[in-house]
Amino acid sequence: CEGTASLIADDVMAIIRTRIESPEIRLRGRVVREWLDAVGATVAAHATPGSLRQGVLIVDVDSPVWLSEISRMHSRAMLAGLQQRLGPNVVTRLSFKVDAAAVKIWRSHGESNSAS
Numbered sequence: 278c279e280g281t282a283s284l285i286a287d288d289v290m291a292i293i294r295t296r297i298e299s300p301e302i303r304l305r306g307r308v309v310r311e312w313l314d315a316v317g318a319t320v321a322a323h324a325t326p327g328s329l330r331q332g333v334l335i336v337d338v339d340s341p342v343w344l345s346e347i348s349r350m351h352s353r354a355m356l357a358g359l360q361q362r363l364g365p366n367v368v369t370r371l372s373f374k375v376d377a378a379a380v381k382i383w384r385s386h387g388e389s390n391s392a393s
Contacts, residue, residue: 304367305329308359315358320351325383327376332369334359337376337383348373 308315308326316324323343327335336355338344347355352371359368 301329304363307363308334308368311359311362315362316351316355317358320347320355323347323380324373325380327374327379329368332366334368334371336371336373337379338373339375339377339380341375344373344375 305326305328308329312326313321323340324336324338324347327337329335336347338347348371352373356368356371
């Protein structure tokens with residue numbers, strides 16, 4: 278039983294290592310670091326970077342009202358800001374979805390980091 282558990286643990290660690298070392302995970306880390314400067318404080322107060330796959334960044338927005346506002350009024354400037362900071366091929370398109378929980382977690386994480 279211990280041998281089986283050890284093999285499973287090794288398999289899980291290999292999967293985690295592969296995910297952490299994936300280029301898209303590293304690129305998403307760059308997006309996260311540049312987010313506030315790239316999109317501005319107003320947008321960043323209501324939207325957070327989600328997953329990044331094949332150049333498409335999913336942007337989590339905290340409400341349907343802000344999703345409409347951001348996708349219609351700010352998406353071009355957001356994409357331009359991200360491309361200016363990250364290069365033209367990291368984020369090639371934005372896709373928006375309402376995910377208030379993700380934005381709340383992002384805010385609480387950011388607030389705890391700035392307090393330390």
